Amino acid sequence: MTKTEIPQELFVKAEVDKEAREHIARPNLTAFQDGWLRLKKNKAAVCSLFILIIVILLALFGPVFAKHTFFDTDYSQIYKSPSAAYPFGTDQFGRDQWARIWQGTRISLLIAFTAAFIDLFIGVTFGAVSALFGGKVDAVMQRIIEVLVGVPQLIIVILLMMVMPAGIWTIVLALSITGWVNMARLVRAQILKLKSQEFVLAARVLGTSNREIILKHLIPNTVGVIVINAMFDIPSAIFTEAFLSFIGIGLAEPNASLGVLINNGYHVLQNFPYLLIFPALVIILIMVCFSILGDGLRDALDPRMRQ
């Protein structure tokens, strides 16, 4: 092998621009824009969001634009198949199934959102207090949670139904008594993890007050967990409500929730299947879409998942 001589003159000093070295090519985005950009890439989540918006709009305005109210009975029109006048048919009292389904969806969603909101409020407060105070306070609060988890939810709900009148708020209360436990556990775990992170230590070293540490460091880093868990809370609340109505301890006639409708349809399944199929389809759509959207949000909201 012969050595190839490269003459000195051919070397040129590479000039590195100091500004360019520290340059970041990525456009400057806020956290919200960034999350939305990444959520948009997830086709399934966007579809779910779209379907959910339609379902919610129908639940809000469907009953308003229906020709019949959900409690109007018309004994000349019982068990009609779906037609132009009655898009989803009529039930055993001749009530418009279209109006009843959207009224039912409205009530189911109302119950679910209220229950999820109460879960969120109690769960986040309980979990955060438990994690921040630690020691004996934490131990006692965790035992309370364990006791609540130990009692089957169905028994609490049935006992509650015995002493309270059947209605929306009884169901919301029943769902909330134990529903917040998961949220409290997740928030506690997250805050315990954050508490010993170096950026929280740095804030303490800088003399930041406890209140500021909670507001600026702990809560913002827990929001992702909270939002996602609330997203999963909603379908599970809808499902529990449907289940309670189905076994007959939910809402009373003429009020309709999706569970009540499914229960009614189930009795006449062999002759009039459309009375079961349509409310079942709506509940499936809501549950699947909330789950997919929750999954998509989890990925989109986590800044560490960014590329």
Added chain:
Amino acid sequence: MPEEKVILQVKNLKRYFNVGKNQTLKAVDDVSFSIYRGETFGLVGESGCGKSTLGRTIIRLYGATGGSVRFDGADVHGKMSAAQSHELSRRMQMIFQDPYASLNPRMKVMDIIAEGIDAHHLAKSAQERAQMVVDLLEVVGLQEEHANRFPHEFSGGQRQRIGIARALAVNPDFVIADEPISALDVSIQAQVINLLKKLQEERKLTYLFIAHDLSMVKYISDRVGVMYLGSMAELAESRELFDNPLHPYTQALLSAIPLPDPDLEQSRSRVPLQGSIPSPINLPECCHFCSRCPKATEQCRKEAPKMVEVKPGHFVACHLMKSPQA
């Protein structure tokens, strides 16, 4: 050294952790030293020897189990008013080890750096606050447009410089650097170290520099303390310690530094250490190094050695050093 030059005096500092029934982990056990104004005090030792715990106890992230830390004459763990305590937190700052964990991923660089400015109300208006942040970014070699970015958009070295800017925002006198370079690439290490040196000259800072990279400590420190299992083994001026190590542990440690010259590296003789570091839980009363020391005697296994000044400014905790060398 005259008394007024001492900025930080650590005296018999102890920090124990209860790790179970009748089990105490003595992370820092009876450590004493002083740091002089304007110097860099290097603290070395292997993983788990209590370096970081010592740093965190000094800056009050942990309470002290015993002993005292005096900063400018005031006992930092003693009783003091909220205002005094707040002022103390302005004067003592810390740079953290992991640049990925030490910045809040949800906050913009502007708010991260301004955190200390907000906590101590150093800026009178929003514009002044923004200007201070931009100035600090320039000091650490970053640009104004970086202020509106989130930490995950930066490289490790850039993040560490943001951490440095955050510590400097409150104009501290004393900075504890807790392994500030161990998570960075070698090329970036030099950049950060040179920045720290430059800042020290410009702002008359005093550093407690915690590290396990000996050549880096040699480069930056004026005086070096060597820790082993929670206690100080040897303390001397940097040059004296590296040229003339007296403690068997320091000798072993220094002999492990690789040399850049391959010919010298070939002939480098190492002092091998037998065994591994014992568990720091419920240590018996003895020289903690006796289980691995090639020169251990009966006395070493029976009583803990005291720090002895063998030469002016050179302290060793070893029974073999009882009398100044003949």
